[in-house]
Amino acid sequence: MLSQVHSFILQGIEPVLCEIEVDLANTGLPKTTIVGLPDAAVRESLERVRTAMTNCGYAVPMTRLLVNLAPADVRKEGPIYDLPIAIGLLLASKNIQTEKHKNLLFAGELALDGRIRSVNGVINLAILCKQLELDGIIVPTANAYEATAVEGINVYPADNLTSVVGFLNNLAPIQSLDSKNYVDHLWETQPQVNFSDIKGQEAAKRAMTIAAAGNHNILMIGPAGTGKTLLAKALPGILPPLSPEEALEVTRIYSTVGEVPDGQALITQRPVRSPHHTASAPALIGGGSIPRPGAVSLAHNGVLFLDELPEFSRSVIETLRQPLEDGKVTIARSQATYQFPSKFMLVAAMNPSPRGDVPTTEIGHREMERYMSRISGPLIDRIDIHVDVPRLPYLKLASQHYPEPSESIRQKILHARLVQAERNGSTLKPNASLSNRELDELATLNNECQLLMKDAMTELGLSARAYDKVRRVARTIADLDNANDIAIHHLSEAIAYRLMDRETVY
Numbered sequence: 190m191l192s193q194v195h196s197f198i199l200q201g202i203e204p205v206l207c208e209i210e211v212d213l214a215n216t217g218l219p220k221t222t223i224v225g226l227p228d229a230a231v232r233e234s235l236e237r238v239r240t241a242m243t244n245c246g247y248a249v250p251m252t253r254l255l256v257n258l259a260p261a262d263v264r265k266e267g268p269i270y271d272l273p274i275a276i277g278l279l280l281a282s283k284n285i286q287t288e289k290h291k292n293l294l295f296a297g298e299l300a301l302d303g304r305i306r307s308v309n310g311v312i313n314l315a316i317l318c319k320q321l322e323l324d325g326i327i328v329p330t331a332n333a334y335e336a337t338a339v340e341g342i343n344v345y346p347a348d349n350l351t352s353v354v355g356f357l358n359n360l361a362p363i364q365s366l367d368s369k370n371y372v373d374h375l376w377e378t379q380p381q382v383n384f385s386d387i388k389g390q391e392a393a394k395r396a397m398t399i400a401a402a403g404n405h406n407i408l409m410i411g412p413a414g415t416g417k418t419l420l421a422k423a424l425p426g427i428l429p430p431l432s433p434e435e436a437l438e439v440t441r442i443y444s445t446v447g448e449v450p451d452g453q454a455l456i457t458q459r460p461v462r463s464p465h466h467t468a469s470a471p472a473l474i475g476g477g478s479i480p481r482p483g484a485v486s487l488a489h490n491g492v493l494f495l496d497e498l499p500e501f502s503r504s505v506i507e508t509l510r511q512p513l514e515d516g517k518v519t520i521a522r523s524q525a526t527y528q529f530p531s532k533f534m535l536v537a538a539m540n541p542s543p544r545g546d547v548p549t550t551e552i553g554h555r556e557m558e559r560y561m562s563r564i565s566g567p568l569i570d571r572i573d574i575h576v577d578v579p580r581l582p583y584l585k586l587a588s589q590h591y592p593e594p595s596e597s598i599r600q601k602i603l604h605a606r607l608v609q610a611e612r613n614g615s616t617l618k619p620n621a622s623l624s625n626r627e628l629d630e631l632a633t634l635n636n637e638c639q640l641l642m643k644d645a646m647t648e649l650g651l652s653a654r655a656y657d658k659v660r661r662v663a664r665t666i667a668d669l670d671n672a673n674d675i676a677i678h679h680l681s682e683a684i685a686y687r688l689m690d691r692e693t694v695y
Contacts, residue, residue, distance in 0.1 A: 192280035195294050196273040197317050198263055199310045201480070201527040202441045204317035207258060209270060211277030214253040225258030226524075228266045228479070237268075237299050238275045245303040245351050250282050264524055266479055269308040272297035272327070275350055276357070285357050292324035293345075303350040307331035309447040312440055315339035325365060327353055331451055333366055335444055338437060338454040340368040369454060382423040385594040389585040390416050396576035396686060398598055401427050402605040403620035403665030405658075406513065406535035406571065408498070410688065411578030413545030417538035420578070421463075421494045424536060426595040428459050428492070429606050432616050435490040438530060442482050442489055460491035466500040474508045475529050480520045485512045486529040498539040499563040506568060509535070513571045516622075532622075535572065539564070564689075573621065573658045575688035605668040620665045625657055632664040638680045649690045659683045 190213045198205040221235055235256065239249050256274055258265045273295040279285045296314050298306040307329045315336035318326050325343030326336060333346035343365040347353045355361030384394060393409060397420055400407040409417040431439065439456045443449050449456065464473055464484045475483030485493055495501065512518050512531040520527045541547050542557040569575070610616040612631060613623065623631065634642060646656060663675045663683035670679070 190281040190283075192277045194273040194277040194280070194290055196270055196296050197294060197310070197314045198265060199313060199445055200263070200525060201529050202313060202445050202482070203528075204310070204313040205260075205263065206317065206321065207260075207265065207270075209273045209277050210255075210257040210259065211274065211281045212255045212257075213250055213278075213281045214255070217253045219251050219253060221254045221256075223256040223258070225256075225261045226264045227258060228264065230268050231258070231265050231270055234268060234271045234274055234299075237271055237301065238278060240301045241271075241299040241303045241350055242275060242278065244301060245349070245354075247279060247284050247354075248282070249278075254278070262524075267308065268298035268306075269296045269310070271299040272305060272347075272350070272353070275299060276353065279354060285354060287357055287359060289357050289359070294318050294321075294323060294326045295328075296326070297329045297347065299350060305329045305347050305349055305353075307447070307451075310445050311335045312338060312437075312444045312449070315342055315344065316441070318342045327356075327363075332449075334452055334454045335440065335449050336454075337366050337369050338440065342368075344368075381425075382419055383426060383595045384423050384598055385591045387416055387419055387423060387592065388588060388590075389581040390420065390578060391592070393417075393420055393576050393578045394592070394598075396574050397424055398427065398602065399662060399665055399669065399686075400424075400534070400536075400574050402602045402669055403573075403609070403661060404534050405573035405621045405662060405665065407537070407574040407576065408569070408572045408689065409536075409538045409576055409578045410541060412547055412580055413540050415578045415580055417578050418496055421492075421496070421536050421538060423595060424492060425459060425461050427599040427602055429599075429603050431457065431459055431490060434617065439490050442486055442529065446481060446487070448487075460488055461494065462488040462491070463494040463496065466495075466497050468501070468505065470502075470505045470508050473505055474512070474520075475518050476520050480522065480527040482529045483518070485509070485531040485533060486518060488533040489530045491533060493533045493535050495535070495537045498537045499560055503563060503565075507565060510567060510571065513568075534621075537572065538578075561689075569689045570652055570654050570658075572689075573662050574686040575690075576686060577688060601669060604671075605665065608668045608671070609665075620661050620668070623661055623664070628657060628660050628664070632660045632675060634660070634675060634680065637677050638675060641677060641680055641684070645684045645687075649684075649687060651687065651690055655687060655690060659687065662686060 192211045194209045196207045198207045242249050296308050298308055311328050311332035312335040314326055319342050327345045327347050330346035330348050333344050336344040345363045345365050356363045436455045443456055462484045471477050473484050516532040518529045518531050542560050548554055548557050609619055663680045666679040667675045
């Protein structure tokens, strides 16, 4: 007897339909075979399925059993096929008598007692179900809430194999979960640090405000203990909330690695990732024998904070070039090529020297130059804003004056993002994403600004990429001022943020 059940394969974060074919043959010696490029977890699934079926009271046929996972040329990974294989075997052995399974997709890991354990990628399965215009999905209860963010399908949460069989035989209903609108929940929680808690560093706060308003990459340079990490921790509190499209993209990525919190449908806050400087290239960019998203993809539509930037391995941080430029990571393997989105805001911090201070001797200056040269020119070129974070005098630290709070700064940023959305044509296109052609139309420079830009490029030796970065930052500064055109003072401030393009930093 032959049966067919459908599940999915994840290629990157893209779901592909997987057809599970189960064939029971009455001729020949009993033998169990599973084909279709299964990994070890998939090959072991047959033992889990047999034991779970036996413990749930279903007889396991002692015949030749062949399980085929199609398409046969795509690698199958993980325990997600336990439930669909069990359903296929129960169909072939006539324990399930209906055709109800044909409009459903299945995924789930089986415990030996028949319980259904959580798996990764359920929201992607729901998206595939909607694309195929099927009725719904049967998934573990622990993951079911993820799928409710996808409208137009039925999500059936399953606790054990017996309940699924009863549902398919129309003997015991499973109540489907209703799709929910999570737009009202797409707002960040209270930040770890409020900008009003950070005394002084007004220039750095201004740079962080501009970076948040236009989604620009920023590099903070200053001695140890001046508040660089504190500023980075305060940044999420002034970022705009995720849009529904952005939240769905982020959730799809987190679902593939099983990091969506239990009982939560969407990631509702902008992700912030802060890998340690000992991180490897696969940890930062993604990869491995079974490609997984790295920190740059887990920071998609959020913030990637790299503290002590020169302490990262040179070969590791150089891998940031492609995602910073393209907004995606491509991982090539012999059998397939995987793509993970990685549109993040880079926030980096570094000391000017290994000792963490600004040297005063000639030897110290040479040491500082060697230390700062660990960051290559092409990578520096891709960072829009470079800002100095100097030591604060005692009077600033002892002052009882509390600066502008995050709530007030966030309102300015929200207004600037609204202006950009109306002008750029999309809420998903902040100024940092404008192309060269779009800059020519939306960030035009008057004659006075062109003369200043010419002098800056000559004196600082700015590259063509840096030229566009300056124009993007100037456009954002103008938006914060609610100005239609870029003025000379907007451009001057943008040029001042090219600190690392100068011959000497201090």
